[in-house]
Amino acid sequence: MTSNNIKQLDKEYIAQTYGRFDLALSHGKGCDVWDVEGKQYLDFTSGIGVNSLGWADDDWLSAITAQAGKLQHTSNLFFTEPSSQLAKKLVSTSGLKRAFFCNSGAEANEGAVKTARKYSHDKYGTGRSTILTLVNSFHGRTISTLAATGQDVFHQHFFPFTDGFEYVPANDIDALKIRLNTDDVCAILVEVLQGEGGVCALDNDYLQAVQSLCQEKDLVFIIDEVQTGIGRTGTMFSYQQFGLQPDIVSLAKGLGGGLPIGAFLLGNKVEHTLGKSDHGSTFGGNPVTCAGANVVLDKITPDFLKEVQRKGQSLQQRLNALPKVKSVSGLGLMIGVEFEEGILASDIVTKCIEQGVLFLTAKSKLRLLPPLIISDEQIEQGIKVLKEVLESR
Numbered sequence: 001m002t003s004n005n006i007k008q009l010d011k012e013y014i015a016q017t018y019g020r021f022d023l024a025l026s027h028g029k030g031c032d033v034w035d036v037e038g039k040q041y042l043d044f045t046s047g048i049g050v051n052s053l054g055w056a057d058d059d060w061l062s063a064i065t066a067q068a069g070k071l072q073h074t075s076n077l078f079f080t081e082p083s084s085q086l087a088k089k090l091v092s093t094s095g096l097k098r099a100f101f102c103n104s105g106a107e108a109n110e111g112a113v114k115t116a117r118k119y120s121h122d123k124y125g126t127g128r129s130t131i132l133t134l135v136n137s138f139h140g141r142t143i144s145t146l147a148a149t150g151q152d153v154f155h156q157h158f159f160p161f162t163d164g165f166e167y168v169p170a171n172d173i174d175a176l177k178i179r180l181n182t183d184d185v186c187a188i189l190v191e192v193l194q195g196e197g198g199v200c201a202l203d204n205d206y207l208q209a210v211q212s213l214c215q216e217k218d219l220v221f222i223i224d225e226v227q228t229g230i231g232r233t234g235t236m237f238s239y240q241q242f243g244l245q246p247d248i249v250s251l252a253k254g255l256g257g258g259l260p261i262g263a264f265l266l267g268n269k270v271e272h273t274l275g276k277s278d279h280g281s282t283f284g285g286n287p288v289t290c291a292g293a294n295v296v297l298d299k300i301t302p303d304f305l306k307e308v309q310r311k312g313q314s315l316q317q318r319l320n321a322l323p324k325v326k327s328v329s330g331l332g333l334m335i336g337v338e339f340e341e342g343i344l345a346s347d348i349v350t351k352c353i354e355q356g357v358l359f360l361t362a363k364s365k366l367r368l369l370p371p372l373i374i375s376d377e378q379i380e381q382g383i384k385v386l387k388e389v390l391e392s393r
Helices: 003-013 058-068 081-094 105-124 143-148 173-179 204-217 238-242 287-299 302-320 345-354 376-391
Strands: 025-029 032-035 040-043 098-102 130-134 165-168 185-190 220-224 248-251 262-266 325-331 334-339 360-362 365-368
Touching: 040 376, 058 287, 081 098, 081 262, 081 287, 098 105, 105 130, 105 143, 105 185, 105 220, 105 248, 105 262, 143 165, 165 173, 173 204, 185 204, 204 220, 204 238, 302 325, 302 334, 302 376, 334 345, 345 360, 345 365, 345 376
Parallel strands: 130 165, 130 185, 185 220, 220 248
Antiparallel strands: 025 032, 032 040, 098 262, 248 262, 325 334, 334 365, 360 365
16 A cells, blocks of 8 residues: 555544654664655654664564464453563562553553552541642543643543642642642652653652652652653663652553553552452453563663663753754653744654654654664764754754
8 A cells, every 4th residue: 555545544534633744654673664655764753652672673573473372362360471570570670569550551540540549548538539740741641641631731622521630830849738738639640751741850859859748648659650661761760760769650651662551550558559359451461562561671671771871861962962952851762852932843853754754742842752772873863864954944
């Protein structure tokens, strides 16, 4: 099929909910991907941070192929080796106690919300169920995770949203303390580095204060690592760079290396909160996706993470030196670029696609989420194209 054939089928048969780039992809390998007509592109998107090992990693491909030939699905009525192994690895690397597997970041955050509210209800009874999130946050597209998202642009059309969520400004500990004067809050949910909100990092002092307040008031401290987790920021989880120890961590995106999987991890405070039938997922812990995720975790070694940190610092330096760049933010290989007034990130993405490089946007910023395996030479190639595009503006 040609690109036009594919686009026509999409237009006719798929719900038109996405503002797709004008590009039909065919296949990929490593950090390169080809369109249907055979043109090659360098990928700085990794499927919005999902293809952590790039396209079609050999070991990942072998693992999921072998597992699909043995057990492609069992439901959670039976034990399987891949999910048990994966849970042990996540617990070991996170410092938490238990894992629950689901299929997406929104589902992971839903599970975190349920756990926090049940913990509070079991211990304190009714009237203590509000969950605080931050202005400019993003936590998913279900009705409840939209309600948890602190951006007005997402609070449209789908009323009524789930009650019990309120938003406080990021990095304003005084505002948080004032809100906590009322004893109706059970949890605080934050992103250490806000992704969809524009790749904005929280201050270390603020994060430490949030954790202290949660401990003081027995609130459940939840960190959303859906986009930042699994090595993306240069540590396995971004909270580890700040010495934090959350009660619940939500994961997805990079965990499966390209297959849909989500998880939330439970710490000491809440490890026994969910009992039989309190939560579930038909596809959660699917053997094939877990087999792929095991390969991802095995490859993200301390040396691998050091390289992510090094490449991220190098990439930020090169971006800061480009013309018409106002600021660069981010951690590791999760980077946002703010341009001077009059330069639209969406226009830059379109021009770079024409030149064979794929980027993303986050609000008004250019967003870079390359595969974690990207090489120095590929970084230079992407910077060269971006520079040429900016110089032509």
